[in-house]
Amino acid sequence: MRADVHQHVWTEPLLDALARRRSPPFLERSDRLCVVHSAGEHPYAIDPHTERSEKRNELLDSDRLDAAIVAPSSPIGIETLPRDSAQPLIEAHLAGVGALGERFQTWGPLVLDECQRDEVDSLLDRGCIGISLPATALTGPDALHAIAPVLERIEARDAPLFIHPGPPPSNLSWEASPTEPPWWRALTDYVAQMQTAWLTLTALWRRDHPRLVVVFAMLAGGAPLLSERLQARGGPSVALRDRRIFYDTSSYGPAAVEAMASRSGSTSSCMAPTGQSSNRRETSATRSSSRTRRTCSSHTRGAGYEPHRPATEGVRGEPRGLARALATPRQA
Numbered sequence: 001m002r003a004d005v006h007q008h009v010w011t012e013p014l015l016d017a018l019a020r021r022r023s024p025p026f027l028e029r030s031d032r033l034c035v036v037h038s039a040g041e042h043p044y045a046i047d048p049h050t051e052r053s054e055k056r057n058e059l060l061d062s063d064r065l066d067a068a069i070v071a072p073s074s075p076i077g078i079e080t081l082p083r084d085s086a087q088p089l090i091e092a093h094l095a096g097v098g099a100l101g102e103r104f105q106t107w108g109p110l111v112l113d114e115c116q117r118d119e120v121d122s123l124l125d126r127g128c129i130g131i132s133l134p135a136t137a138l139t140g141p142d143a144l145h146a147i148a149p150v151l152e153r154i155e156a157r158d159a160p161l162f163i164h165p166g167p168p169p170s171n172l173s174w175e176a177s178p179t180e181p182p183w184w185r186a187l188t189d190y191v192a193q194m195q196t197a198w199l200t201l202t203a204l205w206r207r208d209h210p211r212l213v214v215v216f217a218m219l220a221g222g223a224p225l226l227s228e229r230l231q232a233r234g235g236p237s238v239a240l241r242d243r244r245i246f247y248d249t250s251s252y253g254p255a256a257v258e259a260m261a262s263r264s265g266s267t268s269s270c271m272a273p274t275g276q277s278s279n280r281r282e283t284s285a286t287r288s289s290s291r292t293r294r295t296c297s298s299h300t301r302g303a304g305y306e307p308h309r310p311a312t313e314g315v316r317g318e319p320r321g322l323a324r325a326l327a328t329p330r331q332a
Helices: 012-019 053-062 083-098 118-125 141-156 189-204 217-232 254-264 320-327
Strands: 002-007 026-030 033-037 044-046 067-070 104-109 130-134 160-164 213-216 245-247 282-288 293-299
Touching: 002 160, 012 026, 012 033, 012 083, 053 067, 083 104, 104 118, 118 130, 118 141, 130 141, 141 189, 160 189, 160 217, 189 213, 189 217, 213 217, 217 245, 217 254, 245 254
Parallel strands: 002 067, 067 104, 104 130, 130 160, 160 213, 213 245
Antiparallel strands: 002 282, 026 033, 033 044, 282 293
16 A cells, blocks of 8 residues: 555635634635735645645545545644634544545644543544644653653554644744745754654653654654764664654655665665655655555655655565554544
């Protein structure tokens, strides 16, 4: 089975729910386009026509994919809103993905406000393939202590966890400064968030919880490349060749992929671009079989490049939670 483990889809129920809001994140409709406003980000336009089920299924066909796993775009801040504001948006997201068709599954997004471990069961039991968290939920020992019951429940359910960049710190201004380049946060805050989340899980959590299957977006900001510096600064030794930790490559190319593969090794997840796609979205395809796992991706907002195979040769690994979820889609 060949599945994209990192897609965002702006479904009609989610767009409608955002349009009813008057504070970030919210949406304005203009002719055929929708403009999303969120704290710390530049406004950006979405064409709802390209998000419809038939169009997204066509994209799966063009990318030679069997399925896609959809997560909310965590940087807009849905999961970090107060519970009474976040829950309707999450419900709209889940309903919208559910209406896309059987080839689309969803990561289960958790409301971080007073998050309880039984919410993990609720999301998995209704058909979510795993749980997604913004990286801002994993910012060090204190944050880890707060989210630990949730992580323990995810591990106990043998479900995969997807970590994605989250919203900016709450003290940032309402929207990004007009002088800030549109790529700025993706190359600064997103990277720092993912590195922090990786260090939190691998250096502070992993030793006592080795069974949790984790998929990090955007190569975890290249965090495994910091392992030598971690030890030089007195930090713990981390298992770089962890068979249950995987890295989605979203927006990185061959140079970064090969550097990561040299650190994480062939027994861990290994990533390679699959080529250019036609939609403005981040994609990452995971091919599963009983013997091998290969994680591939491309970032479609950048220039296209040819498939890069050497980094994936000989990849081995059996992440039971992710493999089982992909091989046996959950029923809502």
